[in-house]
Structure formats: C-alpha cells, structure tokens
Amino acid sequence: MLRRWRRARRGSSHRVAYSRWDGTQTGFDFSTSDLFAQMNDDLLYHGDVNAALRRLLQQGFEVDGQQVQGLREMMEELRRRRQERLEQHDLGGVYDDIAQELRDVVDMERDALDDLAASAAESGDERRAAITTETVDQRRFQLDMLPPDLAGQIKDLENYQFTSSEAQQRFDDLVEQLRQQLMQNYVNQMTDGMNNLSPEDLARAKDMMAELNSLLEKRQTADEQLSPDIDDPAERNRMLDERLQSDFDSFMERFGDFFPENPRTLSELLEVMARRMAAMSAMMASMTPEQRAQLQGLAEQLLQDMDLRWQVDQLSQNLQAMFPDAGWDRSYDFSGADPLDFASAAQMMQELGDLDQLDNLLRSANNPGALAEVDIDRARELLGDEAAQSLEQMADLAKLLEEAGLIENREGRLELTPRAIRRIGQNALSDLFKKLQQDRVGQHTMEMFGGGHEREYHTKPYEFGDPFNLDIERTIRNAIQRTGGGTPVELSSEDFEVERTENIVRSSTVLMLDLSLSMPMRDNFLPAKKVAMALHSLISSQYPRDFLGIVGFSEVAREVKPEQLPEVSWDFVYGTNMQHGFMLARQMLARHSGTKQIIMVTDGEPTAHVDEDGRPFFSYPPARATVEKTLEQVMRATREGIRINTFMLDATSYLTNFIEQISKMNGGRAFFTTPETLGDYVLVDFVEHKRKLLGSRRH
Structure with missing residues (x-):
C-alpha cells in the first residue's frame, strides 16, 4: 500500500525514462552464481528455496564485493529513526502556539486599554475620563473572564469589541489561519498549493467531499455487480477503476488542484485520502486528553458547517471500511521537548505513518516479489541511498535466479530446477575442496598404460597380448628408419607400434x-x-x-x-x-x-x-x-x-x-x-x- 500511495503522491513530475543501453548506465548486474553459492548451505540444510530466499532477504548478502543490506537491518534503522523523532518532539506545540498567540493578542489589547485610560486622565475632561474608565474596566473584566480552553477564548474574543485595531487584526488573522489549518487537517487538504484556503476554496472542498462520497457509492454498487469468482483484490480494483474511469476523470478535472499527488485511478485517489485521514486520526490519538479536547473544541467552534463535517465523517467511515490496515488506530508516544505546530505535526504524522507502513511491508515480505510493492524513492527518503539500492536489488532476486534457470515457479511456489541441484553439488564440492590442491581433485592420473577400450592418442611398441590396434604411420616410419628407405617397405614385428588405450574402471x-x-x-x-x-x-x-x-x-x-x-x-x-x-x-x-x-x-x-x-x-x-x-x-x-x-x-x-x-x-x-x-x-x-x-x- 505504501508503494501505491507514494506513487500517486509523486505525480507526473517523477516519470521514468527508458533508453537503449549504451554502456554508460549503472545497473545491478551481479553474479547469480555468487548469489546462489551464498544460499548453498541453507538449501542443503532445509532444501526449500523459498525459505532460503526469506533468510537471504532477512540477513542480506554480499556479491561482487558489494554489500546488500538485509531487511532486519533496515527494520532496525526504521525503528531507530521513529524513536528519534518521538524523543525529540512534543505535540503540545499544536495548541501551545495557539494559546501563546491568544495571550499575545490579549496582552496587546490590555496595553491599548492602559494607554486609553491614561490618555483620558491626562485630557482633563472628567466626563470623558469617567466614560473611558468605565469602558476600560468593562473590557478588562471581559478579558479577565476569558475561559481557559482555546475554543472558549476564541468564541468570547469573536464577540469582544477590541480597543486596539492592531490586536483586532492579529486576532482576525489568527482565527482565519486556524480555520484554514483545521480545514486543511480536518478535511486533509494538506497540499503545497492550497495553503491559503479562501471561502470559495472551502465551499469547493465541501463539494469535492460530497462528490467523492458519491463516487464511493458508485464503486460499491459496481463491486457488488462483479462476479464473486474474481477473488484477487488487485484484479477487482483494476476492473472497478476501468468501469469508473470516466467519472474519475470528470472529478479530477474539477478538483484535481486538491491533489498534487496526481492519482491516475480512483483506487489511487482513495488511498491518498485514506492515508491523509489516517494520519490526522493518528495525530489526535497521540495527543493527551487535554490536547485532544482543545483541538476538538476549536474544530467545533471554527468549522460550524454541519454538512461539511457530515461529508468528512462519511468519507472517513467509507475509507476505514475499504482500507482497514491504513493505521487508523495507531498512536505515538511523543516524549521530547521540541514543540510541533499544526502544520509540522501533520507532516510528522505522515512521516511516522510512512515509517510504519514500510516497516510492516518489510516485516511481511516473505519473498523477493513482495518488495516490488515498496516505493524506492520514498524508501530512499526514509532510509538513504544504500537501503534503497539494496531493496531494488533484493526485489529482483527471484527474477534473476529464474532467468538463470536455477528456480522455477510452480503454482505460486518456487522450486529448484535440475540445473540448480547440479549447482548445489558443484558449490558443495568447491567448498569442501577449497583447501586442497586443485591438481589432486577429480583426475584419472595413470602411472601404467595398457590395453583397454578408450583411445589415449599415444602409441607404444607392440607386445604379445596387446590388442592389435596398429598405428600405420608410426609402424611404417619405424620400418623406414630400420631399413634406410626404399620401396617396397618391408615390415617386421619389431616395427609394429600400437595405440595405447585406457582401461575403463567403473x-x-x-x-x-x-x-x-x-x-x-x-x-x-x-x-x-x-x-x-x-x-x-x-x-x-x-x-x-x-x-x-x-x-x-x-x-x-x-x-x-x-x-x-x-x-x-x-x-x-x-x-x-x-x-x-x-x-x-x-x-x-x-x-x-x-x-x-x-x-x-x-x-x-x-x-x-x-x-x-x-x-x-x-x-x-x-x-x-x-x-x-x-x-x-x-x-x-x-x-x-x-x-x-x-x-x-x-x-x-x-x-x-x-x-x-x-x-x-x-x-x-x-x-x-x-x-x-x-x-x-x-x-x-x-x-x-x-x-x-x-x-x-x-x-
């Protein structure tokens, strides 16, 4: 799921270009022989290539002097990086910054009231001074009686008549900013291009949510019409996307600016939304009860559009049913001192969610093919170049071994081929003989020669009892050397030379x-x-x-x-x-x-x-x-x-x-x-x- 989410998030700005090999590209061409040799003992011990590949993935391996990280090492690094973030940050900043902003507004207003009272007293106009003092006392009392919760403070200040135009403007800006942030987080419009949502944008967001819920209903109806025999989830999603592609294209034409991830299908779009909403859910679950109550109160105060909230709740329920494993119930125990503001907290939740998703995917990877689901670019962001390259190489292990004729897929299970069995024996032989001199292994060294069945392509003088496999050339040469030449050549038994043969010993x-x-x-x-x-x-x-x-x-x-x-x-x-x-x-x-x-x-x-x-x-x-x-x-x-x-x-x-x-x-x-x-x-x-x-x- 991480791969599909992140693939959609990158959009069209991260396309892959293919070109003819010209010798300059860097590839991952390592020796399958070396790779298979590292599996040899495991295959000998258990005889199961699937189990051997799983252990290879877990432990990592080295080929051609290049170390490939194992999944166990990567998961340990993921846990370390997750813990590092939790020990550094504090979600209290989500509302602490808001509380501080409100305190600054109130202090600015109090300073303005003090200046107003002092100005009236210095004017010498007793009537004006009396009216001003009464007004100042009333407003000071209102400020003193502000409730402790943020939502209550904002509600009272919205009905408060500010003396300071600067304080009024700062408060209005804060409220608008909070409304936008809550809207962006509550509706999960966390995008780079929509940081300042206008009232028109908020209205469009509500329309977008309503139409997305309508698309979900169409998808559910279409799913019910599909044959129950299609039990592969990926195949069902593909067929549903094809049926609803026209509706999806129309939706993206109107609301595509909300989704810089540029999803290409309805399934990708729904995963984008599920990921965002799950991150918001995790952020709320990770807060203390007080922090959570503060934000919920703010949401109720600033987002009073009940229809919008109903649409959001409806979408959340639908997505939770479709993607139950998206991490809706997860929470994080932050213990650091570095406070996170609203935007940073949302971004941190996305990052922690990605760390968890990648960890879960690696943990459940039982074969190299499962690693094809990992988005390599996102893995590189989370773990670095070396881990990303290792994941890419490990994802191709089974394919490389299959292309080398060492394994084959039989009804979804990998099996060793006859070539692999011979290779295992050769590797075992090489391993056992590695300390011996090469010229002492596997040779038929002969100290005596004689008659047999296999030609040796050497000759010897004929002896009584030898097979009469006469070498004509050597025999005639011997006769010529003996007689000094001339024709006809006269042969004698001492001229006879026969071919050597090797005894076959079985x-x-x-x-x-x-x-x-x-x-x-x-x-x-x-x-x-x-x-x-x-x-x-x-x-x-x-x-x-x-x-x-x-x-x-x-x-x-x-x-x-x-x-x-x-x-x-x-x-x-x-x-x-x-x-x-x-x-x-x-x-x-x-x-x-x-x-x-x-x-x-x-x-x-x-x-x-x-x-x-x-x-x-x-x-x-x-x-x-x-x-x-x-x-x-x-x-x-x-x-x-x-x-x-x-x-x-x-x-x-x-x-x-x-x-x-x-x-x-x-x-x-x-x-x-x-x-x-x-x-x-x-x-x-x-x-x-x-x-x-x-x-x-x-x-």
Missing part, C-alpha cells in the same frame, strides 16, 4: 547418510549432506560412468534419489538402523557392475533393526539382536566384495569399538573425523580409491 558407490535426530542436534547434518551433494557432483561430472546411490537411515532406511537430495532432512524419530541401510545398499549395488563400496556417515551406534516381519525395532542402549543383525549384513556385503568405509562424527567409545569390528570383518577403513573435516576425508578418499582401482587395472 566404480559403484552407495553413500549411507545418517538421518537420525542426533545429527542436527550435534550440528552434524549439514556437513554430512554437503558431502552427499558433493559426491554426486563429483561422480556425475568427473566419473559419469560411475554409479552413486544414496540411502538415508534412521528408524528405517530408504533410498534417496539425487534430485531429492536438496529437500532431504532429518527424521523426527529415534533410531539408527544401519542393518536396514546395509540391506538396501547391497540391493542397489547388486544391480551394478565394477568395484563396489559403501560409504557410511554416522554419529551413533546401531540402535534399530528390521525384524523378520518387516517391522522396525528400537532399543537404547543397543540390543544384542540389533548388533547381530547389523553385523550379519556386514558379512554379506563382505562376501559380495563390497567394501564398507565408515566416517564417524562425535564417536563414542562404544561406536568406535563397533566400527572397528566392522572394519576387521570387512576390510574397509574407519575414519574418526569432525564436521569440519568430514568432506575433505570422504572425497579425497573416494578419489584416491578411484586412482588405486585405475592403477591396478593398468599393465
């Missing part, structure tokens, strides 16, 4: 990921999930022929598809069912060829298993049956040639003994690691394991 791996409740409780879940994403990225990019399966296990185990990884979270159940996890891992590996291994990441001993009826059984401390059934699966994996490598986080002595037992039975390795080093150990071990396999197949 590795099948299942990662068993502990999803029990202890993982997040001990801060182990995020690094473990990061390893899973990084392994998937490594294998799919560097070893596309390899297989990586993922099994998550807690009370029971389940297969996790790579595309499901970003959304995988821990289970809110007790139990670490390694037995079921090994069972599923073996079944998955049985469908694939090559060397086979299981990598298990866990922080707890086995406390659950699946019984003969397929039902999960849980016990802590671990039951003997659970341990035996788990070791039975280890023995089966060993017989099937499957190596089990285990990475333990926060290992207890019991877990350590159990994993050492697995390693002895299976021949796999056990790593005692921490969340900080888990990724390095797992991925380096995977790559080293791959190298050893490749080396053992060379000859």
Whole structure:
C-alpha cells in the first residue's frame, strides 16, 4: 500500500525514462552464481528455496564485493529513526502556539486599554475620563473572564469589541489561519498549493467531499455487480477503476488542484485520502486528553458547517471500511521537548505513518516479489541511498535466479530446477575442496598404460597380448628408419607400434547418510549432506560412468534419489538402523557392475533393526539382536566384495569399538573425523580409491 500511495503522491513530475543501453548506465548486474553459492548451505540444510530466499532477504548478502543490506537491518534503522523523532518532539506545540498567540493578542489589547485610560486622565475632561474608565474596566473584566480552553477564548474574543485595531487584526488573522489549518487537517487538504484556503476554496472542498462520497457509492454498487469468482483484490480494483474511469476523470478535472499527488485511478485517489485521514486520526490519538479536547473544541467552534463535517465523517467511515490496515488506530508516544505546530505535526504524522507502513511491508515480505510493492524513492527518503539500492536489488532476486534457470515457479511456489541441484553439488564440492590442491581433485592420473577400450592418442611398441590396434604411420616410419628407405617397405614385428588405450574402471558407490535426530542436534547434518551433494557432483561430472546411490537411515532406511537430495532432512524419530541401510545398499549395488563400496556417515551406534516381519525395532542402549543383525549384513556385503568405509562424527567409545569390528570383518577403513573435516576425508578418499582401482587395472 505504501508503494501505491507514494506513487500517486509523486505525480507526473517523477516519470521514468527508458533508453537503449549504451554502456554508460549503472545497473545491478551481479553474479547469480555468487548469489546462489551464498544460499548453498541453507538449501542443503532445509532444501526449500523459498525459505532460503526469506533468510537471504532477512540477513542480506554480499556479491561482487558489494554489500546488500538485509531487511532486519533496515527494520532496525526504521525503528531507530521513529524513536528519534518521538524523543525529540512534543505535540503540545499544536495548541501551545495557539494559546501563546491568544495571550499575545490579549496582552496587546490590555496595553491599548492602559494607554486609553491614561490618555483620558491626562485630557482633563472628567466626563470623558469617567466614560473611558468605565469602558476600560468593562473590557478588562471581559478579558479577565476569558475561559481557559482555546475554543472558549476564541468564541468570547469573536464577540469582544477590541480597543486596539492592531490586536483586532492579529486576532482576525489568527482565527482565519486556524480555520484554514483545521480545514486543511480536518478535511486533509494538506497540499503545497492550497495553503491559503479562501471561502470559495472551502465551499469547493465541501463539494469535492460530497462528490467523492458519491463516487464511493458508485464503486460499491459496481463491486457488488462483479462476479464473486474474481477473488484477487488487485484484479477487482483494476476492473472497478476501468468501469469508473470516466467519472474519475470528470472529478479530477474539477478538483484535481486538491491533489498534487496526481492519482491516475480512483483506487489511487482513495488511498491518498485514506492515508491523509489516517494520519490526522493518528495525530489526535497521540495527543493527551487535554490536547485532544482543545483541538476538538476549536474544530467545533471554527468549522460550524454541519454538512461539511457530515461529508468528512462519511468519507472517513467509507475509507476505514475499504482500507482497514491504513493505521487508523495507531498512536505515538511523543516524549521530547521540541514543540510541533499544526502544520509540522501533520507532516510528522505522515512521516511516522510512512515509517510504519514500510516497516510492516518489510516485516511481511516473505519473498523477493513482495518488495516490488515498496516505493524506492520514498524508501530512499526514509532510509538513504544504500537501503534503497539494496531493496531494488533484493526485489529482483527471484527474477534473476529464474532467468538463470536455477528456480522455477510452480503454482505460486518456487522450486529448484535440475540445473540448480547440479549447482548445489558443484558449490558443495568447491567448498569442501577449497583447501586442497586443485591438481589432486577429480583426475584419472595413470602411472601404467595398457590395453583397454578408450583411445589415449599415444602409441607404444607392440607386445604379445596387446590388442592389435596398429598405428600405420608410426609402424611404417619405424620400418623406414630400420631399413634406410626404399620401396617396397618391408615390415617386421619389431616395427609394429600400437595405440595405447585406457582401461575403463567403473566404480559403484552407495553413500549411507545418517538421518537420525542426533545429527542436527550435534550440528552434524549439514556437513554430512554437503558431502552427499558433493559426491554426486563429483561422480556425475568427473566419473559419469560411475554409479552413486544414496540411502538415508534412521528408524528405517530408504533410498534417496539425487534430485531429492536438496529437500532431504532429518527424521523426527529415534533410531539408527544401519542393518536396514546395509540391506538396501547391497540391493542397489547388486544391480551394478565394477568395484563396489559403501560409504557410511554416522554419529551413533546401531540402535534399530528390521525384524523378520518387516517391522522396525528400537532399543537404547543397543540390543544384542540389533548388533547381530547389523553385523550379519556386514558379512554379506563382505562376501559380495563390497567394501564398507565408515566416517564417524562425535564417536563414542562404544561406536568406535563397533566400527572397528566392522572394519576387521570387512576390510574397509574407519575414519574418526569432525564436521569440519568430514568432506575433505570422504572425497579425497573416494578419489584416491578411484586412482588405486585405475592403477591396478593398468599393465
């Protein structure tokens, strides 16, 4: 709502001009890769891009060396600026200045009475002096009997016969000024171009209010005629504005000078009026009972046109029904010493209202698109250039990620694309390998060469048993060098040179990921999930022929598809069912060829298993049956040639003994690691394991 109010307020003097890009314009083109990388851990932990974007908005971020403020920081600044104004100002000035002006008028009149009495006494005319003294005493008595309230003082002074023409003029000017100010605030005609409302202006204001109420009635009738199936408020407003555009244009042609905001539709006009009237309501609510009574009395005294007041009250009721969230009931606790006069108080209320509206909008912004409702120009006035620029950038986050192919909108909800899932894995891999030498990651380094299926584009002298992939050019060259040239070229077996080939070594791996409740409780879940994403990225990019399966296990185990990884979270159940996890891992590996291994990441001993009826059984401390059934699966994996490598986080002595037992039975390795080093150990071990396999197949 703030955006629409302020957009209308600026009017046609703040138009936006578009031109062809010539390289000189300043834009907000920052790297979506860097942006997405900052969301990576959040996406890994929760798997929800909507939640990740919300947290990014709240916390802010840095891209390409540029810091983008978060909404939390902006809201804190809004609260600070609001409190600063409240602690500086005092609404008492709204009526204190009026009271002081009236005291000055009365003092000026008393001085005139004193001068008149002294002049009569000095004249020597006793009769004149007596009459003058009686008149002066009567008027002094009238001044002494002025009531304490401002409205009563003005009423009595309007019936008072001033001695001083200067005091009379000053009082008349004050009354006219108050009438104008009350009119401008009461009717909310707070504009730069209408500071001096003439009687004709007041009459036109009454006509304007009456016609605006008539427009509201037409709008309500038109709204009732619209189909109830149109439940989008923005769409209903658009349709109503179209139907009433002619009436609105006619209204603005006659009364547009009251609205320098230059609203373009009836909806914008009504929001302008709602904002003004809500600010006046807030000002009255923020006053002390005495201050409020003073102003209400003045209004009743100076604005006696009952029809006008009825029109204003009617419009206020209609607008409150249309815009219940405009802040009609808000109030502010001013505690400062700097008094505000009438005009300054009204302006301050508008500013405080804008601060509140912006704060509410930022507080309720659940996605970047919601920030499109913020008026950037007004945000710049309230918070400064840096915050305004940050809001502009954050409003485009979802659009930028969607254009980069990383997210897509599915029925109003943002979802990760397959490209985003690959990117998450790549980012996790990069993060885990950032402390390692680049030439040690993901390379098939060979120390031995031999026969195979993949061409190496190198040659070697033929040896018995090599595939006879003869390199004709090198073979003939060898024969010519041996014989010294001439034709025909005679070949000998020692001339034969064959193409080198690379053995294809296929590795099948299942990662068993502990999803029990202890993982997040001990801060182990995020690094473990990061390893899973990084392994998937490594294998799919560097070893596309390899297989990586993922099994998550807690009370029971389940297969996790790579595309499901970003959304995988821990289970809110007790139990670490390694037995079921090994069972599923073996079944998955049985469908694939090559060397086979299981990598298990866990922080707890086995406390659950699946019984003969397929039902999960849980016990802590671990039951003997659970341990035996788990070791039975280890023995089966060993017989099937499957190596089990285990990475333990926060290992207890019991877990350590159990994993050492697995390693002895299976021949796999056990790593005692921490969340900080888990990724390095797992991925380096995977790559080293791959190298050893490749080396053992060379000859």
